[in-house]
Structure formats: structure tokens, C-alpha cells
Amino acid sequence: MKTLLLSLCLGVTSIGSFLLANDTVSNNSTPKNPIKVVILLGPPGSGKGTQAVRLTKELGIPHISTGDLFRENISQNTDLGKRAKAFMNEGKLVPDELVLDMLFDRVSRSDCAKGYLLDGFPRTLPQAGALNKHLAADTDLIVLNLDVPDSVIVKRAEGRLTCKVCGNVHNRYFSPPEKEGVCDACQGELIQRPDDRTEVVQERLRVYHEQTQPLVEYYKKKGVLKTVDGTKSPDDVFLSLKAGLKSS
Ligand code: AMP
Numbered sequence: 001m002k003t004l005l006l007s008l009c010l011g012v013t014s015i016g017s018f019l020l021a022n023d024t025v026s027n028n029s030t031p032k033n034p035i036k037v038v039i040l041l042g043p044p045g046s047g048k049g050t051q052a053v054r055l056t057k058e059l060g061i062p063h064i065s066t067g068d069l070f071r072e073n074i075s076q077n078t079d080l081g082k083r084a085k086a087f088m089n090e091g092k093l094v095p096d097e098l099v100l101d102m103l104f105d106r107v108s109r110s111d112c113a114k115g116y117l118l119d120g121f122p123r124t125l126p127q128a129g130a131l132n133k134h135l136a137a138d139t140d141l142i143v144l145n146l147d148v149p150d151s152v153i154v155k156r157a158e159g160r161l162t163c164k165v166c167g168n169v170h171n172r173y174f175s176p177p178e179k180e181g182v183c184d185a186c187q188g189e190l191i192q193r194p195d196d197r198t199e200v201v202q203e204r205l206r207v208y209h210e211q212t213q214p215l216v217e218y219y220k221k222k223g224v225l226k227t228v229d230g231t232k233s234p235d236d237v238f239l240s241l242k243a244g245l246k247s248s
Contacts (some may be wrong), residue, residue, distance in 0.1 A: 036115030042146030091203030143219040146230030161190040
């Protein structure tokens with residue numbers, strides 16, 4: 001009888017510790033899959049957009065770019081677009097209160113249920129704090145940081161051509177389109193974004209160092225940061241990023 005009681009107690013204890021150790025197990029014993037959130041960090045023009053497209057294909061999760069969301073709002077002439085436009089054209093950050101609702105609304109849609117890749121968000125410590133609160137504790141979070149010096153950024157921005165239709169990025173020095181002014185991917189018109197003008201790029205770099213670079217330390221302390229050399233060719237950078245994802 002004593003032995004039977006003891007085994008029952010041990011059984012209950014081990015089930016308890018299993019449940020404590022596995023907070024992904026819900027009340028009805030269905031294991032939850034933690035969602036995967038990848039943050040792409042790096043100065044403006046470091047290649048985040050290009051790499052985001054490749055990474056999201058590789059991972060099968062949507063690419064959420066706050067810059068693209070603002071540009072969509074601007075082209076649709078929404079209230080949010082009108083308010084964001086002036087900040088963007090001057091190379092300033094759009095105030096957090098305009099960014100946060102837009103972003104959290106976007107990532108609450110069903111296509112983000114299994115995970116998503118963030119490009120251009122967070123850009124300030126308060127944004128990172130808000131994201132942290134928004135994410136479930138068991139989120140599989142990884143931050144990939146593209147390291148590129150300012151001199152390279154300025155040169156790249158001068159040559160950067162963005163497709164008005166699909167957002168695909170070419171560069172007149174490093175990856176020119178087959179036909180001048182025309183996007184290889186969708187035949188849309190290629191333009192220089194107003195925020196790629198040199199004086200705007202310099203202002204964006206100043207803002208980056210002041211407000212966004214502290215996030216590198218923030219995520220390093222959380223133990224989720226992988227930094228890769230972003231000056232290499234897009235293919236090499238992609239390989240390093242994939243290696244960073246695997247080693248996380
Ligand atoms: P991007 O396409 O990511 O380079 O963003 C273009 C511009 O949109 C930035 O220079 C900012 O003015 C604005 N923007 C994009 N994301 C954010 C953000 N997370 N916080 C504040 N402003 C942003």
C-alpha cells in the first residue's frame with residue numbers, strides 16, 4: 001500500500017514539473033507552437049529590404065516593413081499617410097504613437113499567426129519596449145543586425161532605385177536593372193525615393209545613431225542578437241544571415 005501511495009505521489013510530482021517546464025503546454029494538453037519573430041536591424045540603406053525579401057521566402061513568414069506601410073498610406077492619401085509624410089521626407093522618425101497602432105494592427109492579421117519578419121521596426125527604445133510587451137513570453141525572437149559603415153550607406157543611397165509598383169530595389173552602381181528606369185521584377189517604374197537624397201540620408205544616419213543604434217546593445221543584453229557584415233555581396237550577406245538564424 002505504502003509503495004502504491006509513493007508511486008502515485010511521484011507520478012503527480014513529475015507531471016507537475018513537466019507542466020511547469022513546458023509552458024507551451026496549454027490546459028487541454030495541446031502543445032502550442034511559439035511564433036517566430038525575426039527583427040532586421042541596421043542603418044537605413046544597409047540592405048534590410050533586399051535581405052527581408054529573401055529571408056521571408058526562406059522562412060515562409062510575411063515581411064512587415066513599417067516604411068512600406070507608411071508609403072502605402074501615403075499613396076492612398078490616408079490621414080495617417082498625410083501625418084507621416086512630412087517626417088519621412090525630412091529623414092525624421094515618425095512619432096511612436098503613429099507607428100505602434102499601425103504595426104500592431106498589421107501583425108494581428110491572420111497571415112502573421114505563425115510569425116513574421118520586421119524590417120524598420122523597432123527603431124527606438126520605447127518601440128522595442130512596446131514590442132516586448134506585445135510578444136508572448138515564449139516567442140522565438142531573433143534579431144539580425146546588418147553592420148555597414150556610414151560611408152558605404154551614403155554611396156549606396158545615391159544609386160538606389162526603388163520600384164514604384166512592387167518595392168523591388170535596384171542600384172545603378174551595384175545591381176542595375178536590365179532596362180534603365182524599369183524594374184526587372186514587374187516592369188514598374190524605378191524612382192529615387194525622396195528620403196534617398198544625400199542630405200536626407202545624412203539626417204537619417206544621424207537619427208539612426210542617436211535613436212536606433214542603442215537597440216543593438218538592448219538586444220545583445222537579451223542574448224538574441226546576431227551581427228553580420230553587411231558590406232559583402234547580397235548573396236554572401238544572405239548566407240551569413242541564414243547561418244545566424246540556424247545558430248540561434
Ligand atoms: P524605411 O523604409 O524603413 O527606411 O523607412 C522610411 C521612413 O519611414 C523612415 O525614415 C521614417 O521616417 C519612417 N519610419 C519607418 N519605420 C519607422 C519606425 N519604426 N519608427 C519611426 N519612423 C519610421
